[in-house]
Amino acid sequence: MYALKVENLKAYYITSLYGIERKVRAVDNVSFQVMENEILGIAGESGCGKSTLLKTLIGLIKPPLSVIGGGIYYKYNGREIDILKDINVLKELKWRVFSYVPQGSMSVLNPTRKIINTFEDVIKVHLNITNSDVIRNMVGDHFKSLGLPLEVLNSFPHQLSGGMRQRVTIALSTILKPKVIIADEATTALDVVVQRGVIQLLKRIQSEFKNTLIMVTHDMGVHANMADRIIIMYAGKLVEIGSVKDIFKNPLHPYTKYLIESLPKIGDKTLKKSVPGAPPSLLDPPSGCRFHPRCPYAMKECKEIVPDLVEVESGHKVACFLHRKEVDKT
Numbered sequence: 001m002y003a004l005k006v007e008n009l010k011a012y013y014i015t016s017l018y019g020i021e022r023k024v025r026a027v028d029n030v031s032f033q034v035m036e037n038e039i040l041g042i043a044g045e046s047g048c049g050k051s052t053l054l055k056t057l058i059g060l061i062k063p064p065l066s067v068i069g070g071g072i073y074y075k076y077n078g079r080e081i082d083i084l085k086d087i088n089v090l091k092e093l094k095w096r097v098f099s100y101v102p103q104g105s106m107s108v109l110n111p112t113r114k115i116i117n118t119f120e121d122v123i124k125v126h127l128n129i130t131n132s133d134v135i136r137n138m139v140g141d142h143f144k145s146l147g148l149p150l151e152v153l154n155s156f157p158h159q160l161s162g163g164m165r166q167r168v169t170i171a172l173s174t175i176l177k178p179k180v181i182i183a184d185e186a187t188t189a190l191d192v193v194v195q196r197g198v199i200q201l202l203k204r205i206q207s208e209f210k211n212t213l214i215m216v217t218h219d220m221g222v223h224a225n226m227a228d229r230i231i232i233m234y235a236g237k238l239v240e241i242g243s244v245k246d247i248f249k250n251p252l253h254p255y256t257k258y259l260i261e262s263l264p265k266i267g268d269k270t271l272k273k274s275v276p277g278a279p280p281s282l283l284d285p286p287s288g289c290r291f292h293p294r295c296p297y298a299m300k301e302c303k304e305i306v307p308d309l310v311e312v313e314s315g316h317k318v319a320c321f322l323h324r325k326e327v328d329k330t
Ligand SMILES: Nc1ncnc2c1ncn2[C@@H]1O[C@H](COP(=O)(O)OP(=O)(O)OP(=O)(O)O)[C@@H](O)[C@H]1O
Pocket: 013, 024, 026, 044, 045, 046, 047, 048, 049, 050, 051, 052, 053, 064, 103, 218, 282
């Protein structure tokens, strides 16, 4: 059963400069489902719309960001809730049904308050518990179950290392045992050893609480390590989705192939191919397939027609004319 369903989502940044409207098409007609107890990775170059997609999934839709169309459905108490239509329910869902680990996690920890106080604030507001001892026990149990040191609770955020702050942020976002955890670049900017600790923590949470994890990172190595399925985004579009095995063993979209080929392999000293050219502006994205200016296989129709996302093998979908089903000419 799915935990979250996204249908034809369009989210644009709309601004006006000297009376001229500018639209950045950051998420353009994106559809996918995430299952219960699944780790879904989302990958793609900087600026392709990953963070914008995550922000819309948690209803963080403030101008200039605007949702132009589509639906975002969570399962809640046996019901299917479209958070775009039922905006009042958002507060109820936040922390319990979904929680968010934002890119640059310092922003959720108050620099002037000890870590325990930030936890207290969240628990007081969302569980209506006011007894400090009860709250401290609850937080202590949570920290123990995640293998985090209790002394951290009496520290201020600036007294902690970057890796520990990230782990505390993840602990905070899971304190009310949400069904879906949405993490944006949770391991980026950490050194490899610390990164491993954060990955282990996320895996531990997922296996202990049996929840769903949506994890954005441009690091394909992290996806290989963690995800069950991967979404590849390119210039605001979902261009491929499949199991980790599908994506790494049989990438179909030329862009995905570049991403996989550019990964360093142990012992291989040859220069890796990176994606040629630069990502397009989402203010005026290329016509047809948005990858066509950079694609070595581009054909005439690629410049004119937007390729649909089609299932090529079970659960493996791609938006590329190289993999279209043969048209029945009889
Ligand atoms: N407040 C804003 N106003 C206008 N455009 C924006 C705004 N925020 C982001 N964008 C644009 O939207 C597009 C998608 O940005 P987004 O932050 O979602 O990308 P991303 O994939 O998360 O990138 P990164 O890997 O660098 O975090 C980019 O072209 C970006 O410049």
